[in-house]
Amino acid sequence: MHDALTRAGRALRLVFLIALALLFLIPFYLLVRNGLATERDITAPGWTFFPHTLQWSNLTEVFRDPNLPLGRALLNSTLIAVSTTLGTVLLASLAGYGLARIPYRRANLVFYAILGTLMVPAAVTFVPSFVLVSTLGWISTLRGLVVPTLFSAFACFIFRQYFLGFPKELEDAARVDGLGYWRTYWRIVVPNARPVFAAVGTIVFIGAWNAFLWPLVIGQDREAWTVQVALSTFTTAQNLNLHELFVAAAVSIAPLVVVFLLLQRYIVAGVERSGIDD
Amino acid sequence: MTAGRTEEAVTDVPAPRAAVAPGAEPRSLGARLLGPQRRNLWFWLFVGPFAIGLGLFTYVPLVWSVYLSFFDAHNTVSPAGSDFVGLGNYGAMLSDPAFLGSLGTFLLFTAFIVPATYALSLALALMVNRLRFAQAFFRSVFFLPTACSYVVAAVIWKLSIFNGVRFGLANTVLGWFGAEQTAWLSTTDPPWYWLVIVTVRLWLQAGFYMILFLAGLQRISPQLYEAAAVDGARPGWQVFRHITFPQLRATSVAVVLLLVINAFQAFDEFYNLLSDARGYPPYARPPLVYLYYTALGRDQNLGLGSAGAVILALIIAVATVVQARWFGLGRKEE
Numbered sequence: 001m002h003d004a005l006t007r008a009g010r011a012l013r014l015v016f017l018i019a020l021a022l023l024f025l026i027p028f029y030l031l032v033r034n035g036l037a038t039e040r041d042i043t044a045p046g047w048t049f050f051p052h053t054l055q056w057s058n059l060t061e062v063f064r065d066p067n068l069p070l071g072r073a074l075l076n077s078t079l080i081a082v083s084t085t086l087g088t089v090l091l092a093s094l095a096g097y098g099l100a101r102i103p104y105r106r107a108n109l110v111f112y113a114i115l116g117t118l119m120v121p122a123a124v125t126f127v128p129s130f131v132l133v134s135t136l137g138w139i140s141t142l143r144g145l146v147v148p149t150l151f152s153a154f155a156c157f158i159f160r161q162y163f164l165g166f167p168k169e170l171e172d173a174a175r176v177d178g179l180g181y182w183r184t185y186w187r188i189v190v191p192n193a194r195p196v197f198a199a200v201g202t203i204v205f206i207g208a209w210n211a212f213l214w215p216l217v218i219g220q221d222r223e224a225w226t227v228q229v230a231l232s233t234f235t236t237a238q239n240l241n242l243h244e245l246f247v248a249a250a251v252s253i254a255p256l257v258v259v260f261l262l263l264q265r266y267i268v269a270g271v272e273r274s275g276i277d278d
Numbered sequence: 279m280t281a282g283r284t285e286e287a288v289t290d291v292p293a294p295r296a297a298v299a300p301g302a303e304p305r306s307l308g309a310r311l312l313g314p315q316r317r318n319l320w321f322w323l324f325v326g327p328f329a330i331g332l333g334l335f336t337y338v339p340l341v342w343s344v345y346l347s348f349f350d351a352h353n354t355v356s357p358a359g360s361d362f363v364g365l366g367n368y369g370a371m372l373s374d375p376a377f378l379g380s381l382g383t384f385l386l387f388t389a390f391i392v393p394a395t396y397a398l399s400l401a402l403a404l405m406v407n408r409l410r411f412a413q414a415f416f417r418s419v420f421f422l423p424t425a426c427s428y429v430v431a432a433v434i435w436k437l438s439i440f441n442g443v444r445f446g447l448a449n450t451v452l453g454w455f456g457a458e459q460t461a462w463l464s465t466t467d468p469p470w471y472w473l474v475i476v477t478v479r480l481w482l483q484a485g486f487y488m489i490l491f492l493a494g495l496q497r498i499s500p501q502l503y504e505a506a507a508v509d510g511a512r513p514g515w516q517v518f519r520h521i522t523f524p525q526l527r528a529t530s531v532a533v534v535l536l537l538v539i540n541a542f543q544a545f546d547e548f549y550n551l552l553s554d555a556r557g558y559p560p561y562a563r564p565p566l567v568y569l570y571y572t573a574l575g576r577d578q579n580l581g582l583g584s585a586g587a588v589i590l591a592l593i594i595a596v597a598t599v600v601q602a603r604w605f606g607l608g609r610k611e612e
Contacts, residue, residue: 013405013408014409016405017405017406017409017416020402020420021416021419021420024419024420024422024423024481024485025419026439026447027423027426027431027434027435027439027481028422030434030438030439030447031430031433031434031438034437034438042438042445043445044445045445047445047446047447047449047450091327091328091331092328094324094325094327094328095324095325095327095328095329097324098320098321098322098323098324098325099325102317102320102321102324103317104313104317104318104321107321110325110329113329114328114329114332117332117336117337119594119595119598120336120340120591120594120595124542124543124566124587124590124591124594125336125339125340125343125587125591126566126569126570126587127343127569127573127574127580127583127584127586127587128339128340128342128343128346128584128587129335129339130573130574131339131342131343131346131580131584132335132338132339132342135356147331147335148335150331151328151331151332151335151336153332156328180320181320181324182320182323185324206424206425209427210426210427210428210429212427212428212429212545212546212549212550213545213546213566213570217570217574228427228429228430231429231430231433232429232432232549232550235429235432235433235436235437235550235554236553236554236555237555242437245433245437246433246437246438249429249430249433249434252427252430253425253426253427253430256425256426257422257425259425260422260424260425261418261422264418264421267489268421268489268493
C-alpha cells in the first residue's frame with residue numbers, strides 16, 4: 001500500500017515535470033514555427049500548431065532584406081563577443097592569478113577595491129560610462145562597444161577563487177625548475193586550469209552576445225548594430241515582416257544554443273565553483 | 279570565500295625578508311618598491327592592466343557622473359559652459375512624479391519576480407534532483423532559456439504568445455474556453471502587461487537559479503536525511519521543512535540577493551515588450567528605462583540623467599548593505 005502510494009507520487013511528479021518541460025520548450029518551438037511559416041500563417045486569426053506551408057526560403061530572404069542588416073549585425077556581434085571573451089578571460093585570469101598567488105602586502109586591499117565594483121550594477125553606470133565613451137570619441141566604434149566591458153570583476157573573482165584552490169605542488173615544481181611567475185602561469189597554470197577558462201569564457205560569451213543596453217547606447221549607427229539591437233529596432237518598426245523577424249531571431253540564437261549544449265557542464269561547474277553559495 | 283587561504287598568501291610575505299642575510303646592504307628605494315624577488319613588480323604586471331581598466335571604466339565614470347550631476351548639462355558631456363545648478367538636478371529628480379513612479383514600478387516588479395523566481399527555481403531543483411533517470415535532459419531543458427536574450431524572448435512573447443487581439447497563442451488557447459480576446463500589452467486596467475513581463479523573466483532566469491539550488495542540494499549530507507528517517511520524519515513536507523530548507527539557507531540568501539540586484543537592472547524586457555513605433559507608453563517604466571529616456575532621449579539631459587544614476591546607485595548600495603546585514607552576511611559569504 002505504502003509502496004503503491006510512493007510509486008503513484010513519483011509518477012505524478014514525472015508527469016508534472018514533463019508538462020513543465022513542454023511549457024519551457026514552447027517558446028523555442030514558436031520561434032522555429034513562425035520562422036518557417038508564411039506571413040499569413042502567423043497572422044491568421046485562428047492559431048494552428050503546425051503552419052499550413054513551410055517556407056524554407058525565409059532563411060535566405062532575411063539576409064537580403066535591406067531594412068534589416070542581419071549579415072552585418074551578425075558579423076558585429078561575432079567580433080564583439082569573441083574579442084570580449086578573449087580579452088576578459090586574459091585580463092581577469094592574470095589578475096585573479098596575481099591576487100591569489102603573488103604575495104603582495106596590499107593584495108587584499110586591491111582585491112576589495114575590485115570586489116566593491118560588484119556592488120555597483122553595471123547598468124546603473126550606463127549614463128556615466130556613456131559620458132566617458134563619448135568624450136573619448138568612441139561612439140559607434142568596435143572599441144567603444146568592447147573595451148569598457150572587458151574589466152569584469154565577476155570573472156576576476158571566479159579566477160581568484162579557483163587559483164586559491166589550485167594545487168600548489170605543480171607550481172612549486174615549476175619554480176624549482178627555475179620558471180618565473182610569467183612562465184609558470186603560461187606553461188603550468190593555464191593548461192591545467194582549462195575547465196575554469198571554459199566556464200568563464202562561455203558565461204562571458206553568452207553575456208556579450210546577448211547584451212542589449214550597452215550596444216543600444218553606444219552602437220548608434222546602423223553599421224555598428226549588434227544582432228540584438230537590429231532585432232529590437234526591427235520589432236519596433238512600423239511595417240515589419242513577422243516571418244523575417246522570427247527567422248532572424250532564430251538565426252541569432254542558433255550559434256549560442258550549440259555553444260551552450262556543448263559547454264553546458266562547464267557553465268554548471270563554473271557556477272557551482274564560483275563560491276556564490278558557499 | 280576561503281579566508282584561511284588568503285591569510286596563507288599574505289603571511290607568505292615576511293619569510294623571504296628574513297632570508298635577506300643580516301648585514302646585507304640596505305636596499306635602495308627601487309629595490310624596496312620592486313619587493314623581494316621583484317614580487318611587487320610581478321604583482322602589478324599581472325593585476326595592473328585589469329585594475330587600471332576597472333578604475334578607468336568604473337570609478338572614473340562614477341566620479342564624473344557625480345560632477346556632471348551638479349550642472350545643467352544638455353547635449354553635452356563636459357559641463358564647461360553649462361550652468362552650475364548645485365543640487366537642483368537632485369531636487370528635480372526627487373520631486374519628479376515620473377522618476378518616483380519608476381521606483382514604484384521597480385518595487386512592484388521586485389515584489390512579483392523575486393518570490394516567483396525563487397519558488398519556481400527551488401521547485402524545479404527539488405524535482406530534478408530526485409529524478410533517477412533523464413536528470414541531465416530535464417536540467418538542460420530548464421537551463422536552455424538562459425542562452426536566450428531578452429530581445430529574442432520579447433519577440434516571441436510580444437509577437438507570438440501574447441500578441442494583440444487578432445492572433446497569438448494565449449488568445450487562441452483562451453478562446454477554446456470561450457474567453458474574450460485580450461490586448462495583453464496595452465491593457466492597463468487590469469494590468470495584464472505584468473503577466474507578460476513576469477513570465478518572460480521567469481522563463482529566462484529560473485533555470486540559472488535552479489542550477490544554484492541543485493549545487494546547494496548536492497552539498498547536503500545524506501546522513502542528515504538518514505537521521506531524519508530514523509527519527510520518524512515523513513519524507514516530503516516534514517523533511518523539506520526541517521532538513522532541506524534550513525540547509526539551503528546560504529544558497530537562498532545568495533539567490534534572493536542576486537534576484538533583487540537583477541530586478542534593479544530590468545531594462546531589456548520592458549523596453550522591448552512595451553515600446554513600439556509610437557514610442558514608450560507612460561506606464562511601467564522601471565528606473566533604467568526612465569533614465570535611458572531622460573539622458574539619451576530627445577532631451578539629452580545628461581546632468582539630470584547623471585543625478586538619477588547617482589540616486590539609483592545610492593539606493594542600490596543602501597539596499598544591498600541592509601540586505602546583507604539582515605541576512606547576517608559577513609565577509610565570508612560575500
